[in-house]
Amino acid sequence: MNRQIVLTSRPDGVPCQENFRVVETPLDEPGDGQVLIRHTFLGLAPSARLRMSEESSYAQPLALGDVVYGQAVGEVVKSHAPSLREGDTVMSVRGGWQQYSVAAASDLVKVDPEVAPPSVWLGALGTSGMTAYVGLLDLGKPREGETVVVSAASGGVGAMVGQIARLKGCRVVGIAGGEAKAHHVVETLGFDAGIDYRNPDFAFRLKAACPDGVHVYFENVGGSVRDAVWPLMNQGGRIVVCGLIAEYNEGRQAGPGWFGILAKRLTVRGFIMGDHLNRRDDFLRDMGAWYRAGDIHAQEDVSEGLDSVVPAFIRMLTGGNFGKTVVKL
């Protein structure tokens, strides 16, 4: 049997345990070209929250009763695909919050344990890392010596954005919730500065940390965090809108006026990683090399067991996680 977490009602703001239920269903049988995967790790990401609302966004909303969308790493336990064997480890972008899934081999990334352990293929080498890679490099286009600011800086995507920006020779300023995270992004991840947005002097400290203004802002949060970065943007600055956690929790907010966009010739660009899959080989090559060289630290926030998925997800959305949120099954 397969234990699955399904959506039973739509959250209003931050989700709660009552929005979900665990169900047991018989295992699916892999068809031609498909494999059955036994999940060993699930990767949680804020974007799953978007799919829980009825409102249309880039992602198809989940129907009530659907298994919740999410990434998984696991072991192939039955293969009807020539390219994968039983015992191989794979990463599935659409594995879902469950113990097992069936997927076409062509939709899976084969995990190479020589490069990194399995759970890292959900973070640094998974969708979080690739989101950071394409968002920062292809859309933010930072140049050496420029200042890159990233919000949710210690989270799965933010930590990768900052570390890649450092490798590209940028000054990196991370915004995070709490002094411990602000400290972590400097001490462990090598950012130039970490700023706690809960500090009453947040805007002042952020400005002081960006003496040359902000060339690239990688947006994961929105709300008051964005409002503090906005006036610091330089002429020709680029803003990559990857996520808006504050709005997932607190509802929609107005944006800054467009006069700043005009006066500073800013580019504000929303994106999703799935539009840039043609960059996967480049990403795996570069990030794999950086990880193996010890240039990328993959901080993980690990819980255990399917029953810990919903609590870990809620903790992540409210800033209680520390690093990429994964659940070991």
Place this chain on the structure above:
Amino acid sequence: MNRQIVLTSRPDGVPCQENFRVVETPLDEPGDGQVLIRHTFLGLAPSARLRMSEESSYAQPLALGDVVYGQAVGEVVKSHAPSLREGDTVMSVRGGWQQYSVAAASDLVKVDPEVAPPSVWLGALGTSGMTAYVGLLDLGKPREGETVVVSAASGGVGAMVGQIARLKGCRVVGIAGGEAKAHHVVETLGFDAGIDYRNPDFAFRLKAACPDGVHVYFENVGGSVRDAVWPLMNQGGRIVVCGLIAEYNEGRQAGPGWFGILAKRLTVRGFIMGDHLNRRDDFLRDMGAWYRAGDIHAQEDVSEGLDSVVPAFIRMLTGGNFGKTVVKL
């Protein structure tokens, strides 16, 4: 002597005659590589309004007492530059609101009367046309069959945006103030639809005119016009922020929320033509060919005499003009 219009006080909202004064000064003498130009036409553009405020924007603010910034076409009356002779006609981006100016030959565009008459080098073949060309083609990147919406559609830039988009095979919807202008962009400029934003059914009519949604929005206005276009934007839509006349007149406004930018992967990009001067040769080649072939209609709103400059400028900012605003001297 040279009669000049100088800024004497900073306008609050829409400028008035009292913000300016006419002064007479002796003619400047052209230095080495420079020429003296007797202006025959001035071209007025809303962006001049930005330079009248103290607030920093992409343009250096005018100091009180400065000659107002603006484009001019004129005749070379004295040349110390080998590439230009007395009697040549030139366009100067920084000619200013005055009867004469001195400029380096390298900063001037030589007017070819075989291609178009002098005043057209201020509009279709001038900064308005080039702003439309680079903004639409390089930033908006419309594809054949896509829907392009442009605001201030009968104005100097808007009329060019729409006509270029038509030449590229797009469906073009123009937004303008009043039924006469809305009619004009369809009947004379060949747009697919023209919508009067003053009509109480504006938002409804706009939606009806965009059955496939909006792929590219070329923004000249802001405010309630932008708010009506915003919900019609398609996934992957591009918004080119060229001007915000409503905000020049009515003050700064909040922007739409960023959730839409994220959910629809929109790109919102402010720009100024001056960042794209490397495209001038392409622009002059393409636009010159289109104009000569009769594919571009250059509607002009012509006043006469230096004393008509300020009234024409005010009329343009409040929507009383019809086509590119030029003043014949």
